[in-house]
Amino acid sequence: MSTSKLKMFFGLYAKDMRESIPEIAVVATVAVVINVIFYLRVSQPESAVAPNALLLLIIPALMVMGLAVFLPLISSFKLLGREWSNNTVYFIMSLPVSGAMILGSKLLVLLSQYVVGTLIAGMTGLVLIWNVIPEIIRFISGQPHCFSLVLLFYLLSAAFLIYLISISFLSQIVGRLSARFSGLITALVFFLTLYIVGKINDFTSSLNIRMFADWYTTPLGSLLTANLMVLLTATVIFTLAVAIYNRKVEL
Amino acid sequence: MIEFKNVSKRFGTTVALDQVNFKFEQGKITGLFGPNGAGKSTSIKMIAGLNRADSGEVTVDGKAPRISRANIAYLPEIDHLYPWMTIKQAARFTSTFYADWDEAKYNELLNFLNLHPKMKIGKISKGQRAKTKLLLTVSRRAPYLLMDEPLSGIDILTREDIIDAIIKDYREGEQTIIISTHEIAEVERLVDEVVFLDNGRVKLSGSAEELRAERGQSLVETMKEAFRYVNQ
Numbered sequence: 001m002s003t004s005k006l007k008m009f010f011g012l013y014a015k016d017m018r019e020s021i022p023e024i025a026v027v028a029t030v031a032v033v034i035n036v037i038f039y040l041r042v043s044q045p046e047s048a049v050a051p052n053a054l055l056l057l058i059i060p061a062l063m064v065m066g067l068a069v070f071l072p073l074i075s076s077f078k079l080l081g082r083e084w085s086n087n088t089v090y091f092i093m094s095l096p097v098s099g100a101m102i103l104g105s106k107l108l109v110l111l112s113q114y115v116v117g118t119l120i121a122g123m124t125g126l127v128l129i130w131n132v133i134p135e136i137i138r139f140i141s142g143q144p145h146c147f148s149l150v151l152l153f154y155l156l157s158a159a160f161l162i163y164l165i166s167i168s169f170l171s172q173i174v175g176r177l178s179a180r181f182s183g184l185i186t187a188l189v190f191f192l193t194l195y196i197v198g199k200i201n202d203f204t205s206s207l208n209i210r211m212f213a214d215w216y217t218t219p220l221g222s223l224l225t226a227n228l229m230v231l232l233t234a235t236v237i238f239t240l241a242v243a244i245y246n247r248k249v250e251l
Numbered sequence: 252m253i254e255f256k257n258v259s260k261r262f263g264t265t266v267a268l269d270q271v272n273f274k275f276e277q278g279k280i281t282g283l284f285g286p287n288g289a290g291k292s293t294s295i296k297m298i299a300g301l302n303r304a305d306s307g308e309v310t311v312d313g314k315a316p317r318i319s320r321a322n323i324a325y326l327p328e329i330d331h332l333y334p335w336m337t338i339k340q341a342a343r344f345t346s347t348f349y350a351d352w353d354e355a356k357y358n359e360l361l362n363f364l365n366l367h368p369k370m371k372i373g374k375i376s377k378g379q380r381a382k383t384k385l386l387l388t389v390s391r392r393a394p395y396l397l398m399d400e401p402l403s404g405i406d407i408l409t410r411e412d413i414i415d416a417i418i419k420d421y422r423e424g425e426q427t428i429i430i431s432t433h434e435i436a437e438v439e440r441l442v443d444e445v446v447f448l449d450n451g452r453v454k455l456s457g458s459a460e461e462l463r464a465e466r467g468q469s470l471v472e473t474m475k476e477a478f479r480y481v482n483q
Contacts, residue, residue, distance in 0.1 A: 003350045011347035015333070090331035094299050095348050096321035179263070251301045 008097055012105035016079060020113050023075050027117040031064040035124040042132050061125035068117030072110040072161060076168040077186075079106050084176065090251060099245030103169055103238070110165050114158060145220060152223040159227050163234035167193045170241040177248055197233055204229070252277050253298055253395065253427065258307035260293055260451075267293040269451040270307070275444075278424040282442035282459070283431040284474055289448040291431035292328065295399045298429070299325040311395065321349065324393035326384050328400040334373025338366055338383055345387050356420065357390035363419070364412055378409035385413055389420050396428045402437055410437055417441065435471045445470060447477055454478070 038060040080103075083089040092102060129136055140146060167190055175186030253275040260268040268290045275281050283291045296302040297309045300316035300323075311319035332341055338361070346352040361368065364382040372383060385401060398417075402410045414437065421428065430438055445462065447455040455462075455477045459470060466473055 003348060008348055011344060015344055019335070086334070087327075087329045087331050088333055090301065090325075090327045090329060091333075093301050094320060094323070094325045094327075097348065250303055251296060 005101070008095075009101050009105055012097070012102060013108055016106050016109040017112065019079065019082075020075060020109050023071050024113055024116050027064070027068050027071060028120045030067055031120045031124045034060040034064055035128045039128050039131065060128070061121070064121040064125065065118065068114065068121040069157060069161065071117060072114045073164050073168065075113060076106070076110050076165045077172065079110065080169060080172050093249070093251060099242040099249075103242055103245060106169075107162065107165055107238070111158065111162065114161055118154070118157075148220055149223070152220065152227065156223055156227050156230065159230040159234065163197075163230050163237070166234045166237040166241060167197075170237050170244070173241050173244050173249060177244070193237065197237070201229070201233070252312065253429070254308075254310050255294070255297075256308045256310075258297070258304045258309055260290075260297070260302065260305050266451045268297075268304075271448075271451065271453055273446055273453055273456060275427055275429055277427055279443040280421065280428040280430065280441055281444040281446060282435065282438055282470070283429055283446050283448065284433075284435050284470070285448035285454075286433070286478065288450070290451040291448055292399050293451075294448070295325075295397050295429065295431050296327075298395070299323055299397055301325075319395075321351075322393060323395045323397060324388045324391045326388040326396075326398045326401055328403055330380055330384075332372050332380070332384065332387070334371075336372050337368060338370050338372065338386070339368035341372060341383070341387060342368070342390070345390075349391050349393070351392040353390055353392050356392070357386065360386050360390060360416060360420070364416060378405055381405050381409060382412065382416075385416055389416060392422075394426060396426060398428070398430045400432055401430065402432060402434045410434075414438065414441065435474055436469070439470050442470075447474055449478060 083092055171186045171189035174189045175182040178185055255271050255273050258268050258271045285291055298316055300320055442459045445459050
């Protein structure tokens with residue numbers, strides 16, 4: 001039987017992806033239901049001319065997008081935590097794979113969940129707006145750098161999610177080092193890491209703005225820098241989580 | 252060969268292993284016996300790389316257990332399989348990680364143990380789950396097979412099936428099997444070597460045959476005698 005690191009990684013990914021299907025289904029169902037409800041409301045003749053019609057379109061889009069963005073973060077606690085609660089961690093930890101592969105596959109699953117969720121939310125929202133006020137889409141798409149800005153903003157939100165998931169993994173793994181008060185330690189480490197990284201980020205941001213003042217004046221430049229900074233921070237935290245998993249976690 | 256050199260392990264104030272030294276010889280079946288809390292599961296988990304020694308060293312073929320995981324098939328006492336998987340899905344998933352997975356052996360054992368690939372692990376009986384764990388562990392041609400209480404909580408008929416499956420596929424001289432259990436009588440006919448543990452220390456060890464001949468009694472009686480003497 002042939003086996004490779006890539007095959008192992010996708011074996012873990014497929015297993016975790018199967019466990020994430022309920023969350024993806026929740027986002028898809030909520031997106032469709034909310035958008036249909038709002039479409040039916042704004043498509044009535046008296047609502048179409050109402051001054052709050054635009055608001056009625058933005059609210060569902062934001063609600064569904066919020067769900068699509070934050071559900072993967074909540075799932076990150078479930079996805080890793082249930083390996084311990086179901087005792088499947090005995091299986092996972094006895095496999096000939098490193099912590100990077102185990103945590104990496106879970107990170108990829110959560111990112112996939114995010115991409116699928118935001119795509120569903122975005123597409124259903126666009127369909128709704130296109131059917132009710134198509135001028136808005138024509139106006140936005142006519143703006144300069146529209147596509148680049150939207151893409152960079154989307155990538156920034158994905159980078160920010162990777163950063164939060166990395167902190168979630170780190171805090172859960174540190175929590176698992178203790179046999180008692182594991183949940184409390186996880187919560188403390190999560191908020192403490194957010195606080196410390198926030199402080200470091202404040203300092204480095206002011207430094208960056210002074211060093212790359214010209215670059216920061218353009219929206220594209222500041223978004224790109226923010227993307228890189230968030231990804232770099234997430235990589236450091238993820239690497240720390242993997243190192244602790246590989247060297248300290250026991251059953 | 253698996254070797255423990257001055258291995259100690261504590262969990263809080265509980266001493267799980269205390270300066271333990273022993274070797275598991277290549278190609279033999281060793282029984283790791285002792286009462287609850289003797290250190291049997293901790294020893295097995297250390298070999299599987301799930302626990303680390305506080306002091307001392309555990310080696311598998313001279314390397315750290317974590318490096319040797321591809322050569323170790325581990326069957327824990329608890330249910331560690333994904334309940335939503337079918338037996339077939341669990342087999343596919345397991346086979347992804349091990350080059351020594353033997354599909355023919357898997358199919359043969361599946362029939363031998365009266366299991367069906369479409370059975371969902373979360374919905375089968377405890378005995379069938381025990382058989383499934385054994386199936387997934389033994390379907391590999393792993394040089395080292397670790398079994399932690401494989402008969403715990405299993406009815407007598409299923410126990411016989413499990414023991415028969417172990418005997419059926421044991422490759423004498425090639426494969427090293429370590430079985431930790433309370434059920435000494437059940438596995439007495441299986442083991443070549445024995446290690447009796449108590450309170451994290453080795454109380455008695457040696458060849459099962461020699462111990463039986465020397466003392467003129469079964470391993471169960473030997474253990475009773477050893478622990479009666481120790482606890483006095």
